[in-house]
Every structure is written in C-alpha cells, then in structure tokens.
Amino acid sequence: MEIPFEPIITGxxxxxxxxxxxxxxxxxxxxYVFLRKRSIDVIPNSNRLSIILGAALGAFLGSRIVAVFENPVFITDISVFVTILNSKTIMGGLFGGLLGVEIAKKIxxxxxxxxDxxxxxxxLGIFxxxxxxxxxxxxxxxxGKVTTFIAGMDLGDGLKRHPIALYELxxxxxxxxxxxxxxxxxxRSGLLFQYFMISYFAFRFFIEFLKPNIFFILGLSSIQILCLICLLYYYKTILNLFKNAR
Structure with missing residues (x-):
C-alpha cells in the first residue's frame, strides 16, 4: 500500500x-449515547443538550481559529477564505469545546x-x-521532520519522516x-476529563517538536502555546497530581 492512500472506486x-x-x-x-444509557447522568436532558451544543459550537470555532494561527495566511480572494474555513485542528477543537461547555454551563x-x-x-474519534x-x-x-530514526517512513515525498500520526495512535x-x-x-466527577486533557495536551506539546512547524514565540508553535494555556488552565489538578505522586 502506497501513502498517500487514495483508492479509486468506479473511476x-x-x-x-x-x-x-x-x-x-x-x-x-x-x-457517547451508549455510555450515557449505561451510566447515571445527574445532568438533566435539557441541560445536557445545551452542553453538547456549547461543545459543538466551541469546537467548531476553536478548531478553525487555531488552524489559522498554525498556518497564517492573508485573505486575497474567496478561495483563500474557503481554504481557511475548511482548515481545522483537533487541539483547537478540544480547547474550544471546553470553553464552549463552560460558557453554556454558566448560561x-x-x-x-x-x-467524563x-x-x-x-x-475513539481522535483515533x-x-x-x-x-x-x-x-x-x-x-x-514529521526528515529523520534517520528507525521508525522513519516515506509518507509520499520520497523522504524518511517521523510518522507522527502513528506515534499518536x-x-x-x-x-x-x-x-x-x-x-x-x-x-471525583470531572477528574477523568481533566486527566485526559492534561495527558493529551502534554503529549502534543512534546510531539510538535518533531513536526516542521512555524515557531513563533520562544521557539514554540501556536499549537504548543495552546497546550501551555490548557495546562495552565488545569494547574491546580497538575499540582495535586505531583502532591499525590510524592
């Protein structure tokens, strides 16, 4: 199988x-629906729907905004605008969804x-x-960047690169x-989600060094800056983790 994998069906x-x-x-x-049916959800259906809508809207906006900062371009015509609108990143989606949920819950x-x-x-979705x-x-x-590491793969340009997607899988x-x-x-309720966000954003912070990113501030990319913002958001949980580790 060649990468990129682009199967042709009926032409x-x-x-x-x-x-x-x-x-x-x-x-x-x-x-999600399967898990909710098998668990006791203390949040009423109407509120849960509002939370899902907040998460969806926040994820939509966050994924696009962060994607623009990841590869900033000037809008010169409608095609560039459409490209920007279609650009998205899971990191912005996750953090934007988090903010969307918090805003919806406040309302x-x-x-x-x-x-949780x-x-x-x-x-599952990310995988x-x-x-x-x-x-x-x-x-x-x-x-990823060109590498001589044993895991290096030809991802379509004839060069051995870090298969970042495989590392993440x-x-x-x-x-x-x-x-x-x-x-x-x-x-405690909510802690599982916090551990997920801390673990995933910490992983992405370090793995981004293996990508040919544009590094804006202090040698960090926009994604890495977002990772630090997220980790700062959960600083109390991180401090408790270190205390428990001791």
Missing part, C-alpha cells in the same frame, strides 16, 4: 481521510461536572481520525487503557 478517487473523519464523528457520538446555571462522559468517545491522517501522508499536516491506545483503569477507582 473516482476516494478521499479516505474525509470518510474516516465523518466515521469518527458518527461512531464517537454513538459511543444555564449547571454546576455539575459534565466532561465525553472522554472515551473523544478518544479513527488519526488513521485517516496517516493514510493521507503528506496531504495532511501530521507528518500508539499513545491514544495507552491513554485509553490508562484512563479506563482509573475510571474503575470512582474518581
């Missing part, structure tokens, strides 16, 4: 990344933590999406298993 080239992206959304939502007056139910569906990123090779900005499997085990310990 049409299939965008495998787009298909897997839609599949990720569908299966992640179905998994409706909901005090209960709402993130989203953790494993989000992990499926990253398969699409890997199969897209150089067509998606998830490829392995990390996601380990993170899923780790959080699933933590879930059995009956953690």
């Amino acid at each position: 049409y080239k299939i965008n495998i990344h787009l298909i897997l992206e839609y599949l990720a959304f569908f299966l992640a939502f179905r998994y 409706i007056g909901e005090k209960q933590s709402s993130g 139910l989203f953790v494993f569906p989000i992990l 499926i999406g990253r398969i699409g990123c890997f199969l897209s090779g150089m067509n998606e900005f998830t490829y 392995l990390f996601l499997i380990l993170l899923f298993l780790f959080l699933w085990k933590l879930k059995q310990r009956n953690l």
Whole structure:
C-alpha cells in the first residue's frame, strides 16, 4: 500500500481521510449515547443538550481559529477564505469545546461536572481520525521532520519522516487503557476529563517538536502555546497530581 492512500472506486478517487473523519464523528457520538444509557447522568436532558451544543459550537470555532494561527495566511480572494474555513485542528477543537461547555454551563446555571462522559468517545474519534491522517501522508499536516530514526517512513515525498500520526495512535491506545483503569477507582466527577486533557495536551506539546512547524514565540508553535494555556488552565489538578505522586 502506497501513502498517500487514495483508492479509486468506479473511476473516482476516494478521499479516505474525509470518510474516516465523518466515521469518527458518527461512531464517537454513538459511543457517547451508549455510555450515557449505561451510566447515571445527574445532568438533566435539557441541560445536557445545551452542553453538547456549547461543545459543538466551541469546537467548531476553536478548531478553525487555531488552524489559522498554525498556518497564517492573508485573505486575497474567496478561495483563500474557503481554504481557511475548511482548515481545522483537533487541539483547537478540544480547547474550544471546553470553553464552549463552560460558557453554556454558566448560561444555564449547571454546576455539575459534565466532561467524563465525553472522554472515551473523544478518544475513539481522535483515533479513527488519526488513521485517516496517516493514510493521507503528506496531504495532511501530521507528518514529521526528515529523520534517520528507525521508525522513519516515506509518507509520499520520497523522504524518511517521523510518522507522527502513528506515534499518536500508539499513545491514544495507552491513554485509553490508562484512563479506563482509573475510571474503575470512582474518581471525583470531572477528574477523568481533566486527566485526559492534561495527558493529551502534554503529549502534543512534546510531539510538535518533531513536526516542521512555524515557531513563533520562544521557539514554540501556536499549537504548543495552546497546550501551555490548557495546562495552565488545569494547574491546580497538575499540582495535586505531583502532591499525590510524592
């Protein structure tokens, strides 16, 4: 199999990344519905719907805004504007979704933590999406720098590069298993989601050094700056983790 993987069916080239992206959304939502039916949700249906809408709107805006900062361009015509509108990044989506949820909860007056139910569906969605990123090779900005490392792969340009998407797939499997085990310990409500965000954003902060990014401030890319903002947002939880580790 060659990468980028672009199968041709009945004479049409299939965008495998787009298909897997839609599949990720569908299966992640179905998994969320499945988990919610099997758990006791203290948040009323009407409030839960408002929270989901807040998350969706925040994720939509956040994914686009951060993507623009990741690869800043000047709008010269409508085609450039459409390209910007279609650009998105999961990091902006996650943090934008977090802010959207918090704003929605403030508006409706909901005090209960709402993130734990989203953790494993989000992990599933990211995992499926990253398969699409890997199969897209150089067509998606998830490829790494040129390397002589044993894991280096030709992702479509004839050069050995870090397969960032594969590294992330392995990390996601380990993170899923780790959080699933933590879930059995009956953690305080909301803590599972916080651990997920801290773990994933910390991973992405370090893995970004292996990508040919544009580094804006202090040798950091826009994604890495967002990671630091997220980790700062959860600084109390991180401090408690260090205390417990001692």
